[in-house]
Amino acid sequence: MGELAQYLVTGVGLGCAYALTGSGLVVIYRVTRVVNFAQGSFAVLAALCVTTVLAAGLPHGVAEGLGVLLAAVVGLLVGLVATGKPGTTPQAALIVTLGLGVFAYAVEILFWGDQPRSFPGLGGAIGGVQIHYLLIIAVTAVVLGAVALLFARTDLGRALTATAADPYAARAVGIDVVRMGLFAFAVGGALGGLAGVLITPVQQVSFDSDVALVVNGFSAAILGNLTRPGLTLAGGLLLGVVSALVGGYLSTAYQSDVALVFMLVVLIARAGRRDVVEAA
Amino acid sequence: MPALLTVSGATRRFGGVYALRDVDLEVAPGETHAVIGPNGAGKSTLFKLIGGQLVATAGTIGYDGDRIDRLAPHRRARRGIAIAFQDSPVFRGMTVAENVMVGAHAITGAGPVSAILRLPRHRREEARIRELASVALARAGLSEWADHQADALPLGRQRALQVARALCGNPRLLLLDEPASGLRGPERSALATLIEQLRGEGLSILLVEHDVAFVARLADRVTVLDLGRVIASGPFTEIRADPAVIAAYLGDPDRAGEGSR
Numbered sequence: 001m002g003e004l005a006q007y008l009v010t011g012v013g014l015g016c017a018y019a020l021t022g023s024g025l026v027v028i029y030r031v032t033r034v035v036n037f038a039q040g041s042f043a044v045l046a047a048l049c050v051t052t053v054l055a056a057g058l059p060h061g062v063a064e065g066l067g068v069l070l071a072a073v074v075g076l077l078v079g080l081v082a083t084g085k086p087g088t089t090p091q092a093a094l095i096v097t098l099g100l101g102v103f104a105y106a107v108e109i110l111f112w113g114d115q116p117r118s119f120p121g122l123g124g125a126i127g128g129v130q131i132h133y134l135l136i137i138a139v140t141a142v143v144l145g146a147v148a149l150l151f152a153r154t155d156l157g158r159a160l161t162a163t164a165a166d167p168y169a170a171r172a173v174g175i176d177v178v179r180m181g182l183f184a185f186a187v188g189g190a191l192g193g194l195a196g197v198l199i200t201p202v203q204q205v206s207f208d209s210d211v212a213l214v215v216n217g218f219s220a221a222i223l224g225n226l227t228r229p230g231l232t233l234a235g236g237l238l239l240g241v242v243s244a245l246v247g248g249y250l251s252t253a254y255q256s257d258v259a260l261v262f263m264l265v266v267l268i269a270r271a272g273r274r275d276v277v278e279a280a
Numbered sequence: 281m282p283a284l285l286t287v288s289g290a291t292r293r294f295g296g297v298y299a300l301r302d303v304d305l306e307v308a309p310g311e312t313h314a315v316i317g318p319n320g321a322g323k324s325t326l327f328k329l330i331g332g333q334l335v336a337t338a339g340t341i342g343y344d345g346d347r348i349d350r351l352a353p354h355r356r357a358r359r360g361i362a363i364a365f366q367d368s369p370v371f372r373g374m375t376v377a378e379n380v381m382v383g384a385h386a387i388t389g390a391g392p393v394s395a396i397l398r399l400p401r402h403r404r405e406e407a408r409i410r411e412l413a414s415v416a417l418a419r420a421g422l423s424e425w426a427d428h429q430a431d432a433l434p435l436g437r438q439r440a441l442q443v444a445r446a447l448c449g450n451p452r453l454l455l456l457d458e459p460a461s462g463l464r465g466p467e468r469s470a471l472a473t474l475i476e477q478l479r480g481e482g483l484s485i486l487l488v489e490h491d492v493a494f495v496a497r498l499a500d501r502v503t504v505l506d507l508g509r510v511i512a513s514g515p516f517t518e519i520r521a522d523p524a525v526i527a528a529y530l531g532d533p534d535r536a537g538e539g540s541r
Binding site for chain 1: 331332333352353354357358362363365371372373374378381382383384385386387388392395396398399402405406409445446449
């Protein structure tokens with residue numbers, strides 16, 4: 001396989017992790033109006049947890065599943081702390097999630113130290129591309145497809161969408177909007193955790209890896225005004241591919257700037273339009 | 281027959297101002313009961329106390345033999361109290377059919393956990409909800425609009441949609457907040473026909489309304505509020521002749537200065 005094709009596949013794989021992180025942000029934001037800055041910590045916690053349970057002898061699959069489950073539970077707890085007190089504004093909750101993200105650093109360093117860790121993924125390579133990237137892409141496609149179905153085709157999904165549209169009216173049709181918000185945080189946690197668990201075999205994880213994930217995930221989500229899952233996926237993939245190309249042809253030093261430039265471009269392009277008000 | 285809804289001594293204060301003071305009201309099973317009164321009479325406050333959007337300062341609200349005044353709004357909805365709001369009529373970003381299907385949540389679902397547990401049976405449940413929704417849509421005359429975006433409907437149809445959404449949850453008591461406001465003549469009469477139909481089917485309805493003609497057509501009994509108190513209650517033909525009601529509604533020169541208290 002040519003160099004370009006390699007960069008494309010690894011870029012899409014990387015982009016899947018960004019898209020998962022961004023989708024977690026979107027699910028939480030839509031239902032609760034909270035921008036969850038602890039989103040990256042879900043990934044790091046899940047990945048670090050997997051390194052530990054793998055070392056304890058648990059088989060692959062089970063270990064990764066446990067990591068994602070832990071992230072879902074942590075997501076639920078973040079939701080409880082950030083939005084549990086009645087009358088908390090989304091802005092106040094945002095600051096709480098920021099604080100919890102920093103708190104997560106302390107917990108992670110305490111238990112796992114500050115050195116990067118990793119664990120093996122799916123071995124082997126085809127034409128210079130690690131097969132694990134294909135696994136990332138396949139799992140992301142299945143999971144995001146399942147989430148889309150959940151939202152579009154189930155009673156629970158409609159209740160979540162109704163809560164996102166109008167919590168006041170949603171309550172009046174029997175929807176427990178507080179629980180819907182907590183559920184959204186749990187789903188966001190699981191999606192973030194999945195991003196971490198999938199990406200760690202090809203990219204080491206340390207306590208501060210959340211920054212790259214959350215900046216890229218947030219940039220992807222901004223493309224969809226934090227509310228559109230399809231655009232978030234597109235944004236994530238685009239970011240992944242562009243950073244892989246930049247890393248491959250220019251220098252890996254510029255990779256982290258891609259998301260910031262992208263965010264800037266999106267915001268400038270939006271500035272003259274009306275829906276920027278909605279995003280604010 | 282015992283009343284389905286019993287409001288007694290309902291009082292709501294905002295700071296030092298009484299929006300509602302010692303209000304009693306009953307809705308019998310199968311009855312259409314209207315609450316009327318001038319602007320600021322406390323109609324909306326009463327409506328929100330019953331729906332749970334506001335909590336009473338004093339007084340009790342009984343429903344089907346139990347006190348419900350401390351229940352959260354979604355719990356009241358699950359006990360069979362459905363609401364159509366005057367503002368926020370529909371859920372944006374969803375089709376008409378989806379909006380109506382959300383109404384089924386009052387009978388299908390408690391929280392997300394039970395919803396997740398039900399996912400294996402999801403196909404059968406989804407079919408049942410679709411069936412409920414299509415019946416409700418047909419009753420509200422909205423079948424041909426099912427796949428339209430809800431917030432693109434004209435206001436009259438949005439109001440009908442709210443009624444359909446309420447019906448999809450199979451309610452025992454329907455609360456309607458000024459359903460006729462902002463509607464043009466034909467829309468208004470179509471909505472009145474729909475409400476009449478529901479009354480004919482034995483649904484209990486509490487109607488808060490400004491439009492006296494609308495109320496005259498639909499209500500079995502009317503409670504008149506003014507400045508937060510009940511000033512008259514009874515069949516429309518009786519209260520229409522009540523001097524206090526005439527004074528409150530038609531405007532009394534002696535009371536013109538009271539607004540500045």
